[in-house]
Amino acid sequence: MKHTPTSRPARSGPLRAQLARPRFTPPGQRIVRSIVSVWLCMVIYVLRGMTGEPFYSIIAALQCIQPYSSNMLAEGRDRIIGTLIGAFWGSVILFAELLPSGNGFRTTILFYILLGIFAGLVIYSTVLLGISQYALFAAVVFLGIAMYHIDDANPYIHVFYRTLETIIGVGVAIAVNSFHLPRVRDRSTLFVSGIDDVLFREDREISRYTKVELNRFLQEGMKFTVSTKQTPATVREILTDVKLQLPIIAMDGAVLYDLHSMKYVRTEKIAPDLVSQISDFLHSEGIPFFVNTVRDDLLVIYFKDYRDLILDEIKDAHNISPEIAEAASSPDSDSFPVPGEHALSKSAYLSMAGLYRKKRTSPYRNYVRTNAPVTEDVVYILVIDREEKIDQLVEKIKAQPWAPRCRTNFDYFDCDEGDKILRIYAANANRPAMLKYLQKYVGAPKVVTFGSVSDQYDVVIRDAGKNQMVQELKKKFSPVDLRGWKNILHM
Numbered sequence: 001m002k003h004t005p006t007s008r009p010a011r012s013g014p015l016r017a018q019l020a021r022p023r024f025t026p027p028g029q030r031i032v033r034s035i036v037s038v039w040l041c042m043v044i045y046v047l048r049g050m051t052g053e054p055f056y057s058i059i060a061a062l063q064c065i066q067p068y069s070s071n072m073l074a075e076g077r078d079r080i081i082g083t084l085i086g087a088f089w090g091s092v093i094l095f096a097e098l099l100p101s102g103n104g105f106r107t108t109i110l111f112y113i114l115l116g117i118f119a120g121l122v123i124y125s126t127v128l129l130g131i132s133q134y135a136l137f138a139a140v141v142f143l144g145i146a147m148y149h150i151d152d153a154n155p156y157i158h159v160f161y162r163t164l165e166t167i168i169g170v171g172v173a174i175a176v177n178s179f180h181l182p183r184v185r186d187r188s189t190l191f192v193s194g195i196d197d198v199l200f201r202e203d204r205e206i207s208r209y210t211k212v213e214l215n216r217f218l219q220e221g222m223k224f225t226v227s228t229k230q231t232p233a234t235v236r237e238i239l240t241d242v243k244l245q246l247p248i249i250a251m252d253g254a255v256l257y258d259l260h261s262m263k264y265v266r267t268e269k270i271a272p273d274l275v276s277q278i279s280d281f282l283h284s285e286g287i288p289f290f291v292n293t294v295r296d297d298l299l300v301i302y303f304k305d306y307r308d309l310i311l312d313e314i315k316d317a318h319n320i321s322p323e324i325a326e327a328a329s330s331p332d333s334d335s336f337p338v339p340g341e342h343a344l345s346k347s348a349y350l351s352m353a354g355l356y357r358k359k360r361t362s363p364y365r366n367y368v369r370t371n372a373p374v375t376e377d378v379v380y381i382l383v384i385d386r387e388e389k390i391d392q393l394v395e396k397i398k399a400q401p402w403a404p405r406c407r408t409n410f411d412y413f414d415c416d417e418g419d420k421i422l423r424i425y426a427a428n429a430n431r432p433a434m435l436k437y438l439q440k441y442v443g444a445p446k447v448v449t450f451g452s453v454s455d456q457y458d459v460v461i462r463d464a465g466k467n468q469m470v471q472e473l474k475k476k477f478s479p480v481d482l483r484g485w486k487n488i489l490h491m
Helices: 015-020 029-047 054-064 069-096 109-128 132-148 155-177 208-219 232-238 272-284 322-329 346-359 387-398 431-442 468-477 482-487
Strands: 002-004 190-193 223-226 248-250 255-258 263-267 290-295 298-304 366-370 378-386 406-411 419-426 447-451
Touching: 029 054, 029 155, 054 069, 054 155, 069 109, 069 132, 069 155, 109 132, 132 155, 190 431, 190 468, 208 223, 208 468, 223 248, 232 248, 232 255, 248 431, 255 431, 263 431, 272 378, 346 378, 346 419, 378 387, 387 406, 387 419, 431 447, 447 468
Parallel strands: 002 406, 190 223, 190 447, 298 366
Antiparallel strands: 248 255, 255 263, 290 298, 290 378, 378 419, 406 419
16 A cells, blocks of 8 residues: 655644734735836826826826736726716816805705715716726716815816826836736746645635736746645635636546536546445444545545434434434443444544535535445545544555555645544555646646655745745746847736
């Protein structure tokens, strides 16, 4: 039997304390670009003879400095169109004198009523025109004119400058965001990263900086994916904001899964006779387990129906014997007496029930209770118990005659304190083999891997909390190089 070692993540204190720990990182590109945009807006203001209202161009520029080019263009468009709509309505009201000037009138209830009605008309006009996404900017511009500039000697000057400043600010933001250092992008190499201790910080979250940079790289054509022992369902849940394009290596190399088509490109399954032998052994040890199968591109997870176990609602649907109820409630009992079965490990059941309750609401998992043997299409078998008991169980597995045909690994993801997950795979289901297949599948001449275990990856990540992985990835994918001069200006 082959075993893949997995170190337990450090638990250096309560999660709240970890989250409260300050993280000092250098300013990102967005902050730098924002500084440059403010400076350029003021330079343009000076070059115009210090006429106009640069406050509005600065606000427009700062709002348009976005992590992604598509967001920046959309924000700039919204700002300009919203400003034009608001300025139009402000001009109409000024021209028709629908809101009389004078400080006396501006303190009357009638002014407040008319102001609200006209603001509603501005918003409603964007709805009628099918451009409701511009309603906020239109209303802000209109209210600025109606509330603060209606008493100006020539309020139309403000309308003109407000529109002009917005266009200047948007233009500055586009110009700043379009300038880049000369970089050469490696769009042929396949980059593969782990998740735990590589992308994730101590708080089991991925930083916003990492999300933004990964998505930017993917937009620029990077061949990037992840390799993990988790299921595709878990990857969907924890990397929902990362727009992965290539299939992922999941279940510790047992499957290759396409997140877009929601299909399993390749699977390495356990032979039916081996599944039977493993199941019989676990039953004899009184260990409950999950059988994870892939059928018709669906992850179906089977577990034995122990009548009163796993699902709370089942307890009321069966007549539980006093003996079983007493054993279940006794703190000194290590097992449940199950009629017609081997005594069932109490600690394993409680750990299994806890994991089940966490996962059963996921739309990507399908749990099925059954007493029928499940041997076909099995990708792996999962056991969860107290850490010391899992270690004892593994030693017993090593002594079985079928042990050379399977491979095991450990995990602590989503475990309660003191619990440990054991997964059993076919011996030929492993990440290096699946990575070779993926490399051929995407036609990549070279592969660069990122992980936290020394001597197993091309790039070893020591501190995921400082965004080290994405910074190293950037060096590999788009190094600064004068040969990339053509890329200095691009959206």
